Amino acid sequence: QSTVRSGSGQTDPSRGPYIAVITNRSTTLVIRGFMLFSIGVFLALVLNLLQVQRNVTLFPPDVISSIFSSAWWVPPCCGTASAIIGLLYPCIDCRLGEPHKFKREWSSVMRCVAVFVGINHASAKVDFANNVQLSLTLAALSIGLWWTFDRSRSGFGLGVVIALLATLSTQLLVYNGVFQYTSPDFLYIRSWLPCIFFAGVITMGNIGRQLALYECKLMSEKTHQD
């Protein structure tokens, strides 16, 4: 448009360097992945603490260090898994050609995270009469979470598949003695694990989609500017 422009060797002058970096596609992917990873690590640490509280009602001073030192690889694993899930969800949406339109706002995402933490809290703090009741309640809560915040078939399917896979792998780990729970009750663990995994998958997917949406907005803005 500007015909009198003489110096054209510089960078795009209409945008600052910051914006230029942001709009780079692979960079955003890495940033997104890193954000999801850190969210996953953080949630894993906090929720692990909640689960430990179920068995240790009051912490003597030494317990905290043992929590953080014991299975050190659990939080990174959770972080990686959440990064994968969070990137997978928008990707699948894109592939299926049905973009997710339901409640795409950060406030809704925060609500979803809060409910997820609440489900964990309930499973850790509330005393249930038996394991069947616990699993039924948690399952209902997880489905409710999906219905409230997701409502997409792909989300449900992916959630179920990943939850089953994760439960299976966890059980394998426990069998092989790599990892063990504070409570040795095998049935107890099996009952709540899939539901928590499912809710976690839905939550991370929600976050991932929202982040992707943000990126999309940025991209479209860029094209608009061009």
Add this chain to the structure above:
Amino acid sequence: MTVRERLREKISAAFYRHGLLCASYPVPIILFTSASILACCYPLLRLPLPGTGPVEFTTRVRDYTVPSHEPQGDLGEQPDWYRGPPVAYIQPVLVKAAVSPWDSTLVPVDVFRSPLGRVFSLLEEIRNHVHDDGSGIRSLEALCLQVTDLLPGLRRMQRVLPEHGCLLVSPGNYWQNQRELFDSDPDLLKTVHQHEPKGLHTSATLRDLLFGVPVKHTGVSLYSRKRVVTYTITMVLGSYDARFLSSLRARLRQLHPSVNCSLREDHMVHVHFKEEIGMAELIPLVTTYIILFAYIYFSTRKIDMVKSKWGLALAAVVTVLSSLLMSVGLCTLFGLTPTLNGGEIFPYLVVVIGLENVLVLTKSVVSTPVDLEVKLRIAQGLSNESWSIMKNMATELCIILIGYFTLVPAIQEFCLFAVVGLVSDFFLQMFFFTTVLSIDIRRMELADLNRRLPAEAGMPLPKPGPLRPREAPPPPRPSPHTITLQTPAFRNLRLPKRLRVVYFLARTRLAQRFIMVGTVIWIGILAYTDPAGLRTYLAAQVSEQSPLGDGGAGGLPPHLGVAPVFPGPGGDPVGTLSVLPAPAEPTPLPENQSQGHHGAPGEGVPLVPQISWGAEDEEGWRRLSFRHWPSLFSYYNITLAKRYISILPVIPITLHLSPREAIETRHPQDTRHPPPPSLKTNDLPADLTLYKVAALGLAAGVLLVLLLFCLYRVLCSRNYGQNGVAHGRRRRGDLPCDDYGYSPPISEISPLLLCGHSMDIECLASDGMLLASCCLAGQIRVWDTQTGDCLTVIPKHGLRRSSSSGCWEQRDGWDAVGVAEPENLGGGTEPGGGVFDEGEGYPLRRRTTPRPALFENQPDLTPLIDTNFDSQPPSHLLLTPPRDGFDFGGLVEKAYLEHEPPSPGLTASYPSPLSGPPPQRRRSLGYIQPPAPQGQETPDWESAVWAMELRGNLIAAGRSNGKLELWDAVEGSLRCSNEDGVSGITALAFLNNRIVAARLDGSLDFFTVDINKPLGLLQYRGPPGRSNMPPSPCYSSEDVISCQLTRSVQCAHQKPITVLRAAAGRVVTGSQDHTVRVYRLEDSCCLFTLQGHSGGITAIYIDQTMVLASGGQDGAICLWDVLTGSRVSHVYGHRGDVTSLVCTTSCVISSGLDDLICIWDRSTGIKLYSIQQEVGCGASLGVISESLLVTGGQGCVSFWDLNFGDLLQTVYLGQSSDGQGVRQLVVLNNAAIVCDFGSELSLVYVPSVLEKLD
């Protein structure tokens, strides 16, 4: 019609009526709501304050029975936690032992070795005690609390604390309760000390647990002065057996009689522990709260299009919070005591209740047609969303109901709270939030009206009847309850008085101060009542003072009997101030205060360490940390949170050991210990801890402050608005630009009004010393900027000059005619003539059929005429043929004035080379002079001044007839004039000795001013050039000033030139044809044609540093490099025209028709932040210095700090605020600001600002 639809309609109708109600009576409804909130929260007063200190309750031992689980109504003083059996009964056995008489041959270790050694025999005694009465044999083994494993993380305590058996704790545990280990231990102190945690530890340590008395009271130290060893054998009993305990007590007393012991034994104390929040439990809690705040933040961020965003967000949060409080209060009222941890479930409750409804309501109301009445808007918005709100609420209630049937008590309770919370939230939404919303919308509408008035000026009068389809089209289906109605009557624009209260609160920061004071008091109370806090500390201090003061008198009891100052809640009768009699040596001699390290008495008599029992020994456990018992139990994974333990009366044991016994039990290495070096070291360790804590705390505080400061510097530097478009936005909405009833801050800045013009001021020019102004009546006045005096009036009052001859004539009543003119004009216009369009930049609704009847009896509207021609977007004008008329419409209610071309003669006098484009700058009222009543004047002279410049004492005035005149500013005489051009001069630039004039036809004329006989003031203007006689026919003088047309660029632009600026030897023109041209001043050569805008140019800025900025109708701002002609940056900042542009060395400031002022970084083109101005505030801008921006508003000017976008001050120009906006703003050299304020000028000096800048 199905049931569903009928239901829907009913709901919609109900909501509609409700909305009407709320918007009609906002104040009573808010009062009612507040009252109901308070009423519902009243039961909360009974709940205890949050705090973690344990609570005590004392009962008598004699008739003690284990309390039942059921609450008993008759025992009113019983606390509600005193139900059911306690976790454990604690039976302390307090042992005081001393070697007596003390022998000088004894070594310091002897003070505690043999007394401690006696613990094993005592333990043996206790363990083997068997009570046998008729009912059976009871021993400690059967009664005590059996414990299992220690927690897995406590391996290092495994050797010390008992496992798999009775919980019986004593110092003997250090040696596994084995005498042999004790005897063979070479260093007892080291053994004791090795279990102590490293570093600072505030809670109960192992030594506290085993000794059962605070460390400094044990006497197990090499430097003990009193040589009395105190320790406790703590028995933890699982069940209570009075007979066993009394027999044990009798047995021990019999074995080790305590002579002077008068401890009461008839009270037992129950201690109830509250929830203890540890670090590990806090982390998930904090996380949930962070998520909650993020949720609230993201939710309230969506509130938009309202007057006060923050106010509404606050109202939303208040709605949710108070609904929760109401829910808890109601549940408490109906007898449901909350057992759940309130803090834990609170975030989830908020999330369940949610802010969604509130947001949906706001959105719906905001999206209703703006021109409806407020209460109808509210009602419509409510009824549009009624169905979805009800549906959502029903769904949530269903879900919660399902949750209720899980039959898990905790979930049931949560659901109960949630249901009550939901219902009360609905109530509050409907009553509280809706009303607040209506108030807010009303405020916005008032502000909106201000802006809309000029916009609709050119609008035709609304046709009678429903003008536009006003049914709001809600997505599902239009509500049946939308009503079409007339345009709302313009209300009085004064805002209500209630804001005065708010501003008063804001000014005095009352609320903040109340909160601060409240917090301080609360913290104080907590610190005082906390068991680990001030109270015990004070008590300990008091009790410690006495023995220290009496020195080594020895005869005194170890702790003079000053009981705890504050008796326990049980009201222990002994726990008052009572000094125990010191039995053995009742009168301590003051001269006995020896400094001897052994504390030897002055008489040299071997000291008999006195063992005495005071009131503080009765409840020795009080001196322990309040975490003592919880931490002891927590080692075995038993929590005391929300449970209680019962502490039984102490069993006192006094042991006197002979020196011989002490020597016998001595370990061979004991004698190697050196004698205690000094008495002074005695209290050192304890004090040192205190200092350490203080120092660490101080260091941490300093570190925190530094850290925060660094964070602030990192986060809140000037780049905080870098990538955000909206988040650097500042509203000016709360600033009182109008008469809000809020008195502006007391300012030392007072504007100086320059009165004299009879009509609105059109042109302003200044060179720092002088100021020239020209009003619509064609009168030019010259003012002194220092004093504000009017120096010259051109033409002089009462004088007019015949246009043909150019001589001055007497003319009476010039001013009066000028004012009266519009009325005459209105009457004299021919209907059907062209209407000159004066609409201020909004899509024009043009009326082609004027209504002559309305032109009669018009009021004087001259002050209301908006002459801000710079800001109008002339794009649409291209469609219309040139017309010489204008129309002022709607400046007051349904009033407008139409103006017609004054006379055919005038129109004809325009040779009018312009065929297509109409005048860009229409100084229309300049035509007022010529028309009919005065008739015969030729427009030649009486044409209006369209542009004016001032340099030195020369005023260059460009007239509408194309004449360029040079006036002497001081004398008021015409120096020369040039009539080379015929097209009206729309803009002038006067630089050095050159004048550039832009004409209506798009041509650009360059003039040279030559001075033959240089005047004092003009000397700097270069050497005089050719001396041409001034072409002025009538005026002649010795000062020969000539003005010669050097070059005329015809068709400099395709369309009219809108802006002309000159600086640094360059002339820059901006035009309707979307281009900017740069000319060199010397040779009038066109250097560049800058293209890049997609609309007409509306604003240009150029300064000495060769920076060039241009703004266009497309809202774009371009920065150019004048040397190369390249575009440096191109940003879109405004919706609508850019009205003015100013640059500083670091940033570019632009204002637009959207009332937004944007500040851009000059080098990167990134928006730093933007200021949302009051609607209708003018678009005038000025930069006083690098960091001081001044903007004009409605009757005021505001000063802003450019670095942070803060409003520094608002200066009101006059008492009245009738919507007279500041339209032009000129910044003078001495930092005074001249603003065009109707027909007056305001001179605002900013001395304070200058001082600050220096």
